[in-house]
Amino acid sequence: MKILTVSVVALFIAASPAFAQSSRPQIEPRTKQAEPRAKPAPRPNKPDRSRDLNFLFGALKAAPDAEAAKSVEVRITSLLANSGSDTTDLLMQRAKRALDAKDNDLSLQLLDAVVDIRPEFAEGWNRRATLHFLNKNYVAAIADIRHVLAIEPRHFGAMVGFGMILHELDEDALALKVLRKALEVHPYLERIDELVKTLSEKVEGREI
Template sequence: MRLSFALVLICGPAFAADCPPPPDITAELTQLFEKSQAASDFRQGQALSNEMWEVWLRAPDAAAQEVLNRGMRKRDVFDFVGALADFDRLVAYCGDYAEGYNQRAYIHFLREDYDNALIDLDIALELQPLHVAAQAGRALTLMRLGRIPEARAQLLVAVENNPWLSEAALLAKGAPLGPVGDDI
């Protein structure tokens, strides 16, 4: 009895129960990847990228969705401390929800805490290997850590899944993750 009362005090009434497991979104993402790879122009590719985000941003329940949305609103107004607290709360509640870790990683990245960003991105990708935004974020984080060959390899995977990523420009000749040396 004391434990459940303590959970309500610490987490609030919305977090008194366990978070349900996130649904399997593999088939949905695979279909979006196929459409993305077949897209004929930037507008169509961006629309599919946005659909991918809609999939990743669906939290397992209403309580988790509320915390995710609140954290993202705080992030959008540069309240990184508040956003980080919300994403900490989200991953504590929904430890199997990849987007909680991805959003927390983004806050770490924005704060130039690349080591912690990489830890969260690795967890996000372990939970949801098809999370293209986490793949791209991991590439950017590795790049900031000076781990260029790993960053290039990671970004190539992300761009293979979604060729319309803005980060793909980093793979161009002369760009930070572009080809090394002259091709024959």
């Protein structure tokens, strides 16, 4: 099965407003000088999501053991799940409830809305990819995973899902490559190291 690589191009348009200047005639030389305006209070710094993710992914890769890695993984997952939009978060919650209730059709409709209104939100694509996988719609799942990895190339959950789909399709050499990539990002992924070992023996043969 040949898989086409999907690339995402971001366009940034910057616009600078023009300010018209008007000159006022000098009324009197004895005019009192205007008192300087009070400086506005500094705004609190907004959390830097990219910086936080970079730090956490670095900590995940350098984690000394599975327990420490799990703690970092939870923080990464939480950060990735935060869309920054109340509407999107509500749709994601409703989609999860629908999926838990085995209403896959409703869950899919809700996730379709998520990726439509928030296409830059990687987790929306990831959740929909998972649903496509559960529905055994592997082509659609792979297409959504491509979107996830274009937005966040370190999304180990999407990589694992991609590897599992490839394994299901008997594309074990590609599955092995993808899962090894996932382990580079998250060295303590549960059960993935065992699957990688099994696939390595199957694809590359046992070491002598």
